[in-house]
Amino acid sequence: MTDCVFCRIxxxxxxxxxxxxxxxxxxxxxxxxxxxxxxxxxxxxxxTLVSLAWQAExxxxxxxxxxxxxGLADRPMExxxxxxxxxxxxxxxxxxxxLK
Numbered sequence: 058m059t060d061c062v063f064c065r066i067x068x069x070x071x072x073x074x075x076x077x078x079x080x081x082x083x084x085x086x087x088x089x090x091x092x093x094x095x096x097x098x099x100x101x102x103x104x105t106l107v108s109l110a111w112q113a114e115x116x117x118x119x120x121x122x123x124x125x126x127x128g129l130a131d132r133p134m135e136x137x138x139x140x141x142x143x144x145x146x147x148x149x150x151x152x153x154x155x156l157k
Contacts, residue, residue: 063089063095063097063151064097064101064149066085066087066097067080067084067085067097067098067099068085068099073087073088073089073095074089074090075087075088075089075090075092076088078094078123078127079119079123080099081099082099082100083098083099083100084096084097084098084099084115084116084119085097085099086119086120086123089153091155092156093153093154093155093156094120094123094124094129094153094154094155094156095151095152095153096116096119096120096123096151096152096153096154097151097152098112098115098116098149098150101149104140104149104150109140109150112149112150113138113150113152116138116150116151116152117136117138117152120136120152120154124154129156132156132157133156133157134154134155134156134157135154135155135157136152136153136154136155137152137153137154137155138150138151138152138153139151139152139153
């Protein structure tokens with residue numbers, strides 16, 4: 058996970074440019090320099106077509122809880138799921154919420 062800045066933040070090897078909201082052994086939630094909310098798994102299992110649905114569901118569930126706990130669930134936003142597979146050793150999923 059050393060080849061992706063979001064993954065280095067999720068694993069605790071780098072501090073986010075924004076705020077770290079939550080990190081445990083499974084996932085990290087933080088804001089990036091643009092203020093977007095980023096949800097990244099701390100351990101990466103390769104994302105394949107078979108695993109994509111359950112990985113996305115797990116990350117979206119964490120995002121949903123985070124938005125509710127922070128009072129942001131009713132705010133308009135764009136939500137994106139990125140299959141990070143370019144220039145990384147293990148293709149994996151990131152979820153980003155951009156508040157409007």
